Amino acid sequence: MRLLRQLMLRLRAVFLFGRLQREMDEEMRAHVEEATERYIARGMSRADARIAARREFGNMTVIASDARETRGARWSESLAADTRLALRGLRRTPLFAAVAVLSIGIGVGATTAIVTIANALLLQSPPGIGHADRVVTIGGTRNGKGFDTFSYATYRDYARASSLTAMAAMDVEPRALSLTDHDDGQAVQGGVVSGNFFQTLDARPRLGRLFGASDDTEGNSAPLIVLSDRYWQKRFGGDSGVVGRTVDLNGAPFTIVGVAAPRFQGPFVIAPDLWIPLRAWAQLANSVTLFSSRQSVWLVGVGRLAPGRAASEAQAELASIAARLRRTYKDEADLDGVRVVPLSLIPGDGHAVVGAFMAAMFVVAGLVLVVASANVAGMLLARAAGRQREIAVRLALGASRARLVRQLATESLVLGVGAGLSGLVLAHWLVAAVMSLVPKLPVPIIVHPTIDAPVLAFALGITLLVGLVVGALPALESTKPNLVPALKSDAGTTRRHRLRSALLVSQIAVSMLLLVVAGLFGRSLLRARSVDPGFSTGGIDIVSLDFRLAGYDSTRGLDQAQQLLEHARRVPGVAHAALSVMLPLSGSAMGFGPILADGHPAPKGQEWSADWNVITADYFAAIGIPLVHGRAFTEADDHGGRDVAIMNETFAKRLFGTTDAVGRTIRNGNRLIAVIGVARDAKYRSLDETPLNYLYVPLAQWYVPHANLLVRTAGTASAAGALRRIVAELDPHLPILDQQTMSEATALSLFPQRLALWVTGSLGVVALVLALLGIYGVIAYSVAQRTREIGVRVALGAAQGTILRMVLRQGLMLAGAGVVLGLAIAAAATRLLASFLFGVPPTDAVTFAGAAFLLTAAALAASWVPAHRAAACDPMIALRTE
Amino acid sequence: MHKPTPLLQGTLDLIVLQLLRSEPTNGYDLAQRIQTVSRDVLQVNAGSLYPALYRLEERALVRAVWKETDTGRRAKVYSLTAAGRQQLESQRAEWERFAGALSHILKRA
Numbered sequence: 002m003r004l005l006r007q008l009m010l011r012l013r014a015v016f017l018f019g020r021l022q023r024e025m026d027e028e029m030r031a032h033v034e035e036a037t038e039r040y041i042a043r044g045m046s047r048a049d050a051r052i053a054a055r056r057e058f059g060n061m062t063v064i065a066s067d068a069r070e071t072r073g074a075r076w077s078e079s080l081a082a083d084t085r086l087a088l089r090g091l092r093r094t095p096l097f098a099a100v101a102v103l104s105i106g107i108g109v110g111a112t113t114a115i116v117t118i119a120n121a122l123l124l125q126s127p128p129g130i131g132h133a134d135r136v137v138t139i140g141g142t143r144n145g146k147g148f149d150t151f152s153y154a155t156y157r158d159y160a161r162a163s164s165l166t167a168m169a170a171m172d173v174e175p176r177a178l179s180l181t182d183h184d185d186g187q188a189v190q191g192g193v194v195s196g197n198f199f200q201t202l203d204a205r206p207r208l209g210r211l212f213g214a215s216d217d218t219e220g221n222s223a224p225l226i227v228l229s230d231r232y233w234q235k236r237f238g239g240d241s242g243v244v245g246r247t248v249d250l251n252g253a254p255f256t257i258v259g260v261a262a263p264r265f266q267g268p269f270v271i272a273p274d275l276w277i278p279l280r281a282w283a284q285l286a287n288s289v290t291l292f293s294s295r296q297s298v299w300l301v302g303v304g305r306l307a308p309g310r311a312a313s314e315a316q317a318e319l320a321s322i323a324a325r326l327r328r329t330y331k332d333e334a335d336l337d338g339v340r341v342v343p344l345s346l347i348p349g350d351g352h353a354v355v356g357a358f359m360a361a362m363f364v365v366a367g368l369v370l371v372v373a374s375a376n377v378a379g380m381l382l383a384r385a386a387g388r389q390r391e392i393a394v395r396l397a398l399g400a401s402r403a404r405l406v407r408q409l410a411t412e413s414l415v416l417g418v419g420a421g422l423s424g425l426v427l428a429h430w431l432v433a434a435v436m437s438l439v440p441k442l443p444v445p446i447i448v449h450p451t452i453d454a455p456v457l458a459f460a461l462g463i464t465l466l467v468g469l470v471v472g473a474l475p476a477l478e479s480t481k482p483n484l485v486p487a488l489k490s491d492a493g494t495t496r497r498h499r500l501r502s503a504l505l506v507s508q509i510a511v512s513m514l515l516l517v518v519a520g521l522f523g524r525s526l527l528r529a530r531s532v533d534p535g536f537s538t539g540g541i542d543i544v545s546l547d548f549r550l551a552g553y554d555s556t557r558g559l560d561q562a563q564q565l566l567e568h569a570r571r572v573p574g575v576a577h578a579a580l581s582v583m584l585p586l587s588g589s590a591m592g593f594g595p596i597l598a599d600g601h602p603a604p605k606g607q608e609w610s611a612d613w614n615v616i617t618a619d620y621f622a623a624i625g626i627p628l629v630h631g632r633a634f635t636e637a638d639d640h641g642g643r644d645v646a647i648m649n650e651t652f653a654k655r656l657f658g659t660t661d662a663v664g665r666t667i668r669n670g671n672r673l674i675a676v677i678g679v680a681r682d683a684k685y686r687s688l689d690e691t692p693l694n695y696l697y698v699p700l701a702q703w704y705v706p707h708a709n710l711l712v713r714t715a716g717t718a719s720a721a722g723a724l725r726r727i728v729a730e731l732d733p734h735l736p737i738l739d740q741q742t743m744s745e746a747t748a749l750s751l752f753p754q755r756l757a758l759w760v761t762g763s764l765g766v767v768a769l770v771l772a773l774l775g776i777y778g779v780i781a782y783s784v785a786q787r788t789r790e791i792g793v794r795v796a797l798g799a800a801q802g803t804i805l806r807m808v809l810r811q812g813l814m815l816a817g818a819g820v821v822l823g824l825a826i827a828a829a830a831t832r833l834l835a836s837f838l839f840g841v842p843p844t845d846a847v848t849f850a851g852a853a854f855l856l857t858a859a860a861l862a863a864s865w866v867p868a869h870r871a872a873a874c875d876p877m878i879a880l881r882t883e
Numbered sequence: 884m885h886k887p888t889p890l891l892q893g894t895l896d897l898i899v900l901q902l903l904r905s906e907p908t909n910g911y912d913l914a915q916r917i918q919t920v921s922r923d924v925l926q927v928n929a930g931s932l933y934p935a936l937y938r939l940e941e942r943a944l945v946r947a948v949w950k951e952t953d954t955g956r957r958a959k960v961y962s963l964t965a966a967g968r969q970q971l972e973s974q975r976a977e978w979e980r981f982a983g984a985l986s987h988i989l990k991r992a
Contacts, residue, residue, distance in 0.1 A: 025933075028910060028959045032929060035911040035956065057928070064930045 033058050083411035090412060097384065098416070100774060101377045105420035105467055107767050108370030110427025111760075113452070113460045115366050117432050119359040121450035122270070123352065126344050128449065129265030131203025132305075137312050138268055138348045139168070139302035139319065142338035148349020150298040151339075153279070153291065156195075158322055159302060159339070164315040168304040169194060169201040174444060175273040176282065177707075179550040179736035180236075181249040186550070188736035189232065190445055191250070192273030193282040199227070199261075201305050202268065208233075209244035209259025212278055222280030224255040230263040231447075232274035250277070251285055251550050252734055264449065268303045270346040272447040286549075295330060301348075304341070316341040346448065358753070361834070362760055365518060368511050369764045370463070374471050375508035376775045377416070379501045381475040383782045385409065406476045413472020421464035428452060428460070438756060474500075498783065505775050506819045512768035513823020513856055514830060519765030520848035521831060522758040525839040529751055532840070535683025536585060537625035540714055541743035543584065544724045547707040551735040555704040562700065562708070563636075565731060566617060569712055572723040576715045577623035580700055580708040582615040585624075585685050586747040593696055597668040598656050609667075611652055611694035612685055615705050620697070621647075621680060623713045624743075631663035631678030638677075639701035647678040652694035674698075687750055689839050711743075754839060769859060772819075776863035780812045784867040788874065796876035805872040812864025813857065820853045827852075895927065895935050897978060900963065900971040903945060907962035909952065910936060936961060944970050 033054045040050035058064075091098040126133035139159065140148035150173050151159075160168040175190035196217025204211060207230055216223045228243070237243045247254050255277065266272035283291045290297045306315060319339045327337065342348055347355055385392070392405060432450045439446075452460075478500065546565075548558035562580055569578035583591060593613035603609045618634045621627070629650060638645050646667070653662035653676075662676045685693050700708070710728075712720050721740055728737055784791070791804060831843040841848070902908065902916055910932060917927045939945045944967035950960045963971070 024959070027957070029929065029933065031909075031952075031956055031958050032911045032914075035909075035952070035958070059928050059930045064933060 029058070029061055029064065033061075080411070083408050084415060086408065087412040087415040091415065094384075097380055098419075101380060101416050102419040102423055104373035104767070104771050104774075105370070105377055105416070105464075105471070106423030106427055107764075108366070108373040109420055109424025109460060109464055109467070110431060111366035111369055111764060112363060112463060113424055113428035113456060114431035114435065115359060115363045116459050117428060117450045117452055117456050118435060118448075119356070119363070120453070120456055121448045122346055122355055123359070124455075125346070125449075125453075127266060127268055127346055129202075129204055129262045130268065130344070131205075133344050135306045136202065136268065136344040137165075137304050137306060137315055137341050138344060139304055139315075140340050140342075140349055141298070141301075141323075142340050145338055146350065148301070148340055148342075148351070150300055151302075152295045152298050153300060154293075154295050155323075155326060156300050156302060158326060159304075159319055162304075162315065162318045162322065164307055164310040164318045165304040166307045167197060167201040168302050169198040170279065170300040170302050171195065171198060171267070172279075172282070172299055173301050175271060177547055177550065177736075177738045178250050178285075179252075179734060180275075181252075181734060182236075182246075184733075186249075186734045186736040187236070188550075188738045189274040190272075191282070192267055192276040193279055194267070194276050196278050198267075198276065198303070201303055203305070204265055205262045206259040207262050208241055209257070211259055211261065212276075217278035217280050219280075222284055223278065224250075224253060224281045224284070225278060226250070226255045226257045227276045228257060228260045229266065229272065229274055229276075230260055231272070233260045236274075249734075252552050253285055255281070266447055268344055268346075269348065270446050270448060272445045274445070303344075312341055312343055358837075361837075362757070365515065365761050365764055368515055369767055370467065372508050372511045372515070372768050372771050374467050375504045375511070376771045378471045378474055379504045379508070379775055380778055381413065381471065382478065382501050382504070383778060385475045385478065386782070409476035410469075410472050413468050413476070417464050417468025417472070420467070421460060424464065425452065425457075425460055435756070435759075438759060439752070498786070501779055501782075502815060505779050505815055506822060508775050509772050509816055509819025509856060509860075510823035510826060512765075512772040513820055513852055514827045515761065515765045515768040516852035516855060517823070517827040517831060517848055518834065519758070519761040520852050521834060521838055521841055521843065521845060522754060522761050524841045524845060524848055525837075526751065526754050526758050528840040529688045529754060532684065532688045534586060534688065534747070535626060535681060537713075538744045538747055540717070541624065542712045542714065542720045542724060543739075543741050543743060543746055544710045544712075544721075544728065544737055545707070545739040546710060546728065546735060547738060548735070549706045550738075551732050553706070555706070558706055559701060559704060561731060561735075562617070565710060565727065566619070568727045568731065569710065569720075569724065572712070572720055572727070574714045574716055574718050575712050575720055575723075577619045577711075577713045579620040579623040579711050580617045581620055581624070581711055582700075582705045582708050583613075583685075584709055584743075584746050585683060586687065586750040590686050593669070595669075596696075598665065599668070601656050601658075609656060609694070611648070611696040613696040613698060615700050615703050615708070616697050617700050620711070623711045625713075626683055627681050628678050629681055630661045631676070633678060634697075634699040636701075638699045642702075644672050644674040644702055645677045645699065646674045647680055647697040648676055649680050649693075649695040650682050651692040652696065653679050655694060707738075753837065757837060769855065772856060773859045773863045776812055776816060776860050777866065779815065780808060780864045781867040781870075783811065784808060784871045787871075791871050791874050792876045792878075795874055801872040804874070805868050808868035808871045809861065809864050812860050812868070816857055816860030820856050823856075824849060824853060894978075895931060896939060897971070897974050898925075898927075899932075899935055899939065900944065900967055900974070903961055903963045904968065904971060907960045909950075909958040909960050911958070913961070939967065943967075 033051075036054035036057060037047070037050045040053050041047055045053065126136075130136060138148075141151040141155075143149055153170070156168070156170040159165075160170075162168070172193035175192050178189050178191040179186035180189045181187075195214075196212055197214040199211035200213060206227075211227050212223070212225045215221065216225055226248070228237075233239060233243065243257050244259060245256065247256050249255070261276075267276075277285075280292075291299065304315065306312065316339070319341055323337075323339045340349065342352075345352055395405060396402065429452060432452075436450065548561060551561075553561060566578050566580065569575060583589070590612050591614070593611050595608040595610055598609065616634070618636055618638075621633050628647070631647070634645065634647070648656075648662060650660045653660050656662065656667070657665055660679055662679055665676045667674050667676065680695075680697065682692055683695075684690060685695060710724065712724060714720050719742075725737060725740070728735055794804065827849065828844055833843075835843045898917060899913065902913060902920070908916065910929070913936075914927050914929065914932055917925055936945065936947075940947055940961075943964060945961045946964050947959050947961050949957055952958045
């Protein structure tokens with residue numbers, strides 16, 4: 002209690018400083034007046050009485066100040082005074098203050114930005130979900146790995162688990178649908194979810210209602226739509242009249258029953274435009290097997306844990322159900338295991354991958370913070386050294402060491418607050434910049450990185466930590482009660498100088514590591530850019546379509562495809578037009594196999610397989626892949642003719658030992674396929690892949706309803722607008738799923754490298770600039786300290802060149818030590834990056850040498866100015882200093 | 884008239900606590916009473932009295948409230964807390980032991 006009361010009084014003293022002061026004044030005035038009255042009562046005149054009372058009382062100002070000291074106000078007062086002092090001191094050296102605040106601010110900003118993004122991706126629960134901590138996501142595993150889909154039948158079995166109060170199922174990715182509302186069809190991403198989806202997630206509507214379990218039963222497959230708030234705003238302009246309206250999805254009538262709450266996007270990072278019930282989708286897709294077959298695996302689950310049950314209990318229960326299903330259905334079973342994980346925007350293995358990437362980025366950003374801290378600590382040390390005499394005098398006059406440390410620490414604290422604030426601003430900006438770097442993705446991925454309370458706590462914590470570490474060292478060092486040398490002369494600085502040199506060497510070593518990492522990513526990207534993908538990325542417009550969305554069967558689809566190509570070829574400027582199911586380097590691939598070639602068996606224990614693509618006649622001309630042998634497909638290669646294929650050089654060589662495979666045949670199941678041409682190799686999955694087997698087959702023989710229309714234009718003009726018109730004229734119900742250029746489509750393949758380079762490159766530049774400043778600071782300070790010695794040397798006849806070399810050598814020695822240390826660290830550390838690099842070994846000699854050269858050059862440049870100043874030293878002036 | 888004796892260091896707190904034990908008092912009266920009770924031997928100036936009061940208040944040995952005085956003025960009236968009472972007992976015991984030992988030495992040695 003007493004402790005509490007003391008604390009209260011002290012806090013009162015801090016916060017109610019003005020009031021206490023007034024109370025004190027009033028009390029003392031009352032004292033004087035009381036005394037005056039008494040003197041008057043004893044017969045004095047009022048004036049005499051007042052003078053006597055005043056005299057008796059003493060100097061009111063001094064007493065008030067003494068009293069204040071005991072009041073605990075001293076602490077708050079001296080903090081204010083220290084802050085004022087620190088601000089005044091920093092204003093006198095604006096360059097130092099700016100460099101210190103900015104460099105630590107950059108470190109804090111970079112780490113905070115990465116924490117913000119990691120927090121949004123990995124820690125924050127998806128918006129709009131009630132009691133999200135009780136929600137789990139459920140996926141199947143193959144060989145104990147992954148987060149895979151399972152069948153509807155399995156979902157029903159899981160949903161009976163007692164550890165879950167509710168379980169909903171959803172198609173793992175949204176489906177591309179065409180939504181028509183008195184106008185052309187527009188592509189939308191439809192989330193296909195079980196009726197109880199919204200109830201399970203405890204989601205709320207913004208408008209109307211959300212469909213429920215009774216809307217999605219075997220007897221009632223109601224065609225209902227719940228719009229996302231985002232799509233509602235975009236397509237319907239936030240019109241509340243849409244509720245109850247009927248629109249067409251892929252030509253079938255659906256009723257909009259409501260709009261989900263703002264920002265609600267379901268449990269994952271992929272955000273659908275709208276949601277429809279499972280059974281309504283199955284009717285639309287006209288698929289009977291979606292619900293009956295255990296082989297039809299297309300769902301993942303979200304479940305709500307029963308009260309008091311943990312995710313691990315649900316995991317155990319579902320695993321035992323899965324085991325029973327395996328026993329019952331044996332080969333018919335659709336999975337070998339199950340995975341129950343807490344709700345996360347990125348479920349399954351992706352979580353760990355993203356986590357590892359974010360951790361790597363965090364380490365890099367953390368290194369910059371370390372470099373900046375070392376640099377600022379060095380500067381503070383030099384600054385404290387400059388005030389050595391002042392501090393020594395104050396210590397000698399009896400100031401307590403704690404008092405002086407507190408004053409110096411306040412300066413660091415002020416710097417820290419500035420750095421923390423600028424760091425937060427920077428983090429905000431960096432997050433926006435990173436989000437804008439994300440290329441256009443085939444599915445709508447939405448995250449909301451915000452600087453929320455945990456992120457703020459992180460930023461505050463790290464700023465305080467840095468402020469303390471950076472401030473404590475110089476403060477303790479410069480208030481060492483070692484007065485005599487400091488008072489006597491400029492001696493006693495050797496040890497401090499050594500400390501500062503050590504800081505500088507470690508700073509350069511870490512900068513070296515950062516530059517090496519940035520260099521490795523830079524060379525990766527250069528290497529990747531210079532790789533010839535084997536096709537042209539420029540001048541090609543792409544429109545993605547799915548003929549199913551307009552309800553075509555294969556005959557109608559092929560017919561429409563033919564018309565589409567004819568129309569496209571007539572557009573002015575269009576040189577070639579073709580359809581292609583796959584887009585190279587866009588992140589997806591199809592496997593075709595097994596393939597047999599009579600007389601050419603595959604290596605032992607394997608079978609021939611290849612990636613494949615389904616194309617139309619003009620494809621090779623449109624994408625710019627030359628044929629090395631044989632011919633391209635023609636319109637005659639259709640259903641009536643014999644099966645034909647074109648393979649790439651690598652596959653031809655592996656199969657037949659020669660690139661000229663024209664005239665050979667391969668076998669796939671019952672189909673005998675004649676090879677009519679060989680195309681030059683290209684890159685298909687990624688730029689750094691080892692050569693892949695690849696097979697092209699004609700669309701007329703292998704109809705696939707979803708395809709990309711590729712159009713090569715002769716000039717620079719884009720055909721995008723014309724293509725949009727052609728598709729709309731052909732069939733207003735056929736929506737355009739995606740429209741992009743070839744270079745946009747392939748940009749995704751280099752996104753991780755690009756992001757990594759952007760992050761490490763900018764941080765590397767910061768580290769280099771800080772190293773430059775650090776070296777300059779140390780050398781300039783050392784020259785200033787040695788003014789007298791240099792003066793003596795010049796007076797004794799040392800040539801200017803000698804002095805110049807002497808100072809430069811000192812800078813180079815320091816930089817050399819840092820560079821060597823940094824090389825050793827980098828050689829050990831970059832191995833961890835190997836999987837992110839492209840065509841560059843983690844100990845790439847060019848990068849290492851380049852970074853070393855860059856830092857050494859920076860050291861020379863930074864030492865040059867102080868070296869010149871030293872060499873130009875006038876011995877008379879130099880000897881007279883001090 | 885003798886010159887007033889300056890206070891022995893550290894005894895002011897004890898005196899204040901002792902005087903406050905009997906009744907709550909404001910600063911002015913406290914100063915007067917020290918002088919009266921010590922038969923004008925001890926004189927306390929405001930410069931030491933108020934810091935002492937604030938120190939004791941901060942250590943929660945005394946508490947203060949604003950009250951109206953007989954002369955109709957607002958004054959801050961100090962009184963002893965339970966902790967202050969305890970502190971007084973232990974300090975007084977200590978002082979008596981010390982004073983006893985000192986007079987013993989002065990008489991015998």
